[in-house]
Amino acid sequence: MEIVDLYTDRGECFFGKQSPEARYVVLGVPFDSTASYRPGQRFAPCEVRRALYNIEWNSLVIDNATLYDVDVNDIGDVAVVHGDIVTTLDRVATVIEDIVEAGKTPVVIGGEHLITYGVMKGFHRAGEKPCLIVLDAHFDLRSEYLGLQLSHATVMRRILEDMDTPLLAYVGVRAWESEEKEYAGARGLLYYTSLSVKRLGPVNVAASLAREASRCSEIYLSIDMDVLDPAYAPGVANPEPLGLNPFEVVQIIHRVAGDARLAGLDLVEIAPPHDCGGITSILGAKLLLEALLANRNAR
Ligand SMILES: [Mn+2]
8 A cells, every 4th residue: 555645747736856866855744634723734735845846946045055956855745544643643654764764854744733743753663863843833732632642732742752752942932821831841841932032033042952952963853834923924723923033933944954963854734725825835835945955055
């Protein structure tokens, strides 16, 4: 049974690059079954690819860096089973395990944030435990949500508890239940709220992340698009006001992804049915492009 669908016949939905030898392996996970407010993240892998296909491929930050010079292998989307969380996450883990064992760097386009659990499980099965840096408006640290242990609202708690993953820091958090803040405090998790990023400045926050990461052999970056203010990224499943702006986020991404120890990254929670003119998918595509170019430049 094939658990990865190759969307080779879908024209612009395709990332446009397919080099089997490439270090970077792009994988879509069009899953949104635990969405509670505004579903539709299943459409994001296609929309982000379409956006990336149509914007220019240069970096704004690194002179003369362009995606034309980066070898990328887009292997398509995981064949998700809508409504079946366990099967879907297991398939994600199986594919990621293969990618990691082949020494490649997965670049995952969600999908809701719960898919990061499957990705981390794949690393775990491959015997790797990268330090996690999360850009998000939310902690996702509930013990359960709407009776579910595995949910977009519990994903980081499950990753911490099931795999003992070192969660290095959150950036941009600004919306929580008291239970989550208490849990973060009890575990001593480091977090920068969106307000503290404004006060400290993104360069200083990024420098502090780099200091924290000095103890890590590998780093994994999870980018929830709701870390951005809804003014810049309205098309997300759970928008929260008072977020970061694109320049703050891109500076942090450049520092984190511009580390040769980056083992993988994901971009999650874009919900195209709630977007305006595709601006969230286009910005997501740009952030992905800058992350890839930052990382390639570091190697
Ligand atoms: Mn979030």
